[in-house]
Every structure is written in structure tokens, then in C-alpha cells.
Amino acid sequence: SAVISQKPSRDICQRGTSLTIQCQVDSQVTMMFWYRQQPGQSLTLIATANQGSEATYESGFVIDKFPISRPNLTFSTLTVSNMSPEDSSIYLCSVDEGTKAYNEQFFGPGTRLTVL
Amino acid sequence: GEDVEQSLFLSVREGDSSVINCTYTDSSSTYLYWYKQEPGAGLQLLTYIFSNMDMKQDQRLTVLLNKKDKHLSLRIADTQTGDSAIYFCAETPRNDYKLSFGAGTTVTVRA
Numbered sequence: 001s002a003v004i005s006q007k008p009s010r011d012i013c014q015r016g017t018s019l020t021i022q023c024q025v026d027s028q029v030t031m032m033f034w035y036r037q038q039p040g041q042s043l044t045l046i047a048t049a050n051q052g053s054e055a056t057y058e059s060g061f062v063i064d065k066f067p068i069s070r071p072n073l074t075f076s077t078l079t080v081s082n083m084s085p086e087d088s089s090i091y092l093c094s095v096d097e098g099t100k101a102y103n104e105q106f107f108g109p110g111t112r113l114t115v116l
Numbered sequence: 117g118e119d120v121e122q123s124l125f126l127s128v129r130e131g132d133s134s135v136i137n138c139t140y141t142d143s144s145s146t147y148l149y150w151y152k153q154e155p156g157a158g159l160q161l162l163t164y165i166f167s168n169m170d171m172k173q174d175q176r177l178t179v180l181l182n183k184k185d186k187h188l189s190l191r192i193a194d195t196q197t198g199d200s201a202i203y204f205c206a207e208t209p210r211n212d213y214k215l216s217f218g219a220g221t222t223v224t225v226r227a
Binding site: 004031041042043045048092094102104105107109110 | 149156
């Protein structure tokens with residue numbers, strides 16, 4: 001199974017600044033995703049990170065606020081731009097190796113973001 | 117998570133069985149999943165069930181699926197302190213790779 005690391009593991013940021021979160025996988029994977037988990041709530045899919053092209057965003061999420069890069073099959077970044085306290089959340093990267101009939105997603109440990 | 121609903125909390129005594137329930141609305145769901153999230157960690161896939169099955173057993177875990185009522189449950193036999201975690205129910209609609217998660221059930225195992 002894929003092993004995923006995320007950096008940073010946590011951060012405290014000031015309102016109006018931006019933070020870039022990195023996701024590194026130990027193998028090449030077909031699909032990479034970014035989720036947000038707000039305090040006490042479920043996971044919400046932000047976007048699918050596409051290698052070599054623009055990410056596919058879910059309803060309610062836009063590229064200007066959450067720019068995503070995926071330069072290769074093992075790495076992706078998510079930037080949270082112009083942050084406000086409402087962006088305080090855990091941000092999770094996940095991958096699907098695409099080798100099974102069912103959707104087995106492996107998740108990174110998450111980045112805990114607090115915006116003051 | 118609005119399409120997948122779970123109760124939020126469950127407290128169980130060590131050694132007893134835990135049953136976590138989930139309801140979903142998408143009748144086209146092909147697979148349903150249970151994920152576990154331990155404190156400070158990412159989610160880990162515990163088990164899954166294909167929509168044409170009604171039961172799946174994997175060691176201490178039993179998944180029951182009632183497709184007519186769109187109800188999924190996870191039973192953990194002989195619950196241990198290491199089973200304390202948040203358990204998420206999730207579904208995949210047909211021909212889609214996206215996972216739709218419930219809000220998660222926090223299971224607390226007491227001695």
C-alpha cells in the first residue's frame with residue numbers, strides 16, 4: 001500500500017497569509033485528492049489533483065483560493081490562499097493506486113491548520 | 117457528508133461488541149466502506165462491501181448491508197482499547213472514483 005507524508009504536520013498562520021501544504025507518495029499513483037476536515041465534521045473533497053493539467057475542483061471550491069499543483073505522479077501541493085479563521089481545518093491528501101475494482105484510498109496524516 | 121449519515125458517538129465496554137450504523141441515500145452506490153481514524157492520524161480503510169452483498173466478515177469485523185433500507189452497519193467483536201477511534205462510513209457512486217463520507221462516529225472504549 002502507498003505511504004503518504006505531508007508537510008507541515010501543523011501550522012498556525014495569520015489572517016491574510018497563504019500556506020502551501022506538500023504531499024509526497026512513495027510510489028507512482030494514478031489519482032491524488034485533497035480533502036478538508038473541519039473540526040468535528042466529515043471529510044469534504046476539495047479537488048482531484050491531475051498530473052500535468054489543472055486540478056478538478058468540487059462545488060464550493062475555486063482555484064484562486066486553493067491552487068493545486070501536481071508536477072508528477074508522486075507529489076502534489078495545495079495552497080490555502082488569503083486565509084481567514086474559517087479556513088482552520090485539517091487538510092488531508094489521499095491517493096488511489098487505481099489497481100483495484102473498489103476505491104481504496106490511502107490517506108496522509110493530515111496538516112492541522114489554525115488561522116488567527 | 118449530507119448523503120451519508122451516522123450517529124456521532126458510541127461508548128462501549130472493553131470486551132463487548134460495538135455496532136456502528138450508517139444510512140446513505142445514493143441507490144447507485146457500488147461500494148460502501150468503513151474507514152478508521154485514530155487520534156492525530158489519517159484515515160485507514162478497515163473494510164468494504166460490494167453493493168450486491170449483504171454481509172462480509174473479516175476477523176473481528178462484520179459488515180451488514182441492507183440495500184432496501186440503504187443501511188450499513190459495522191460490528192466490532194470483543195472491542196479493545198485500541199479500537200477507540202472515529203469510524204467513517206463512505207460510499208462510491210457507480211462509475212465514480214469519489215468517496216462521499218459520513219460525519220464519523222467517535223467510539224470510546226471504557227475499561
